[in-house]
Amino acid sequence: MPFIISCDAGLGELALKAPHFKLGRLSRSFATVHRKAQDSARARLHEWAASGRIDGFALAYLGMKDDRVPARPADLVPRSAVASYPTNFAAMARSDFEAITTRGEQLMRTVLPMYLRSVHR
Numbered sequence: 001m002p003f004i005i006s007c008d009a010g011l012g013e014l015a016l017k018a019p020h021f022k023l024g025r026l027s028r029s030f031a032t033v034h035r036k037a038q039d040s041a042r043a044r045l046h047e048w049a050a051s052g053r054i055d056g057f058a059l060a061y062l063g064m065k066d067d068r069v070p071a072r073p074a075d076l077v078p079r080s081a082v083a084s085y086p087t088n089f090a091a092m093a094r095s096d097f098e099a100i101t102t103r104g105e106q107l108m109r110t111v112l113p114m115y116l117r118s119v120h121r
Contacts (some may be wrong), residue, residue: 004045005112006056007104008038058115061106062100071110077103 009037066072066079081099092100 003055003116005108006057007060007062007108008042009062009100009104015108045096057113058108058112058119060104060111062104062107069107070114073106073110079103087094 042059045054045057045059049056063079063083066076069076077099082096082103085096085100
């Protein structure tokens with residue numbers, strides 16, 4: 001059976017303060033719908049694992065708060081270096097690419113052992 005390894009680079013938590021103007025409200029509505037779709041996809045992973053359809057999964061969140069990273073590496077790329085990166089299709093600067101991919105790899109290396117232990121019990 002498959003084991004899924006995934007890194008979520010989504011928007012993370014929405015700001016507590018809601019916008020008052022039309023464009024801001026429209027953007028907030030889109031972000032809310034997108035977040036619910038992502039929540040649904042993550043729920044399916046849990047359902048598949050519980051039903052035996054997959055052996056399990058490991059999911060790291062790129063926007064995880066630094067103080068919550070288990071076994072935090074000394075050279076962790078800080079959340080602040082990647083949290084405000086735009087979700088568009090513009091070419092990425094090499095430094096942004098390296099920050100995002102390095103943080104994703106660092107986070108996965110910290111959470112993967114925890115998930116793999118649960119599979120091999």
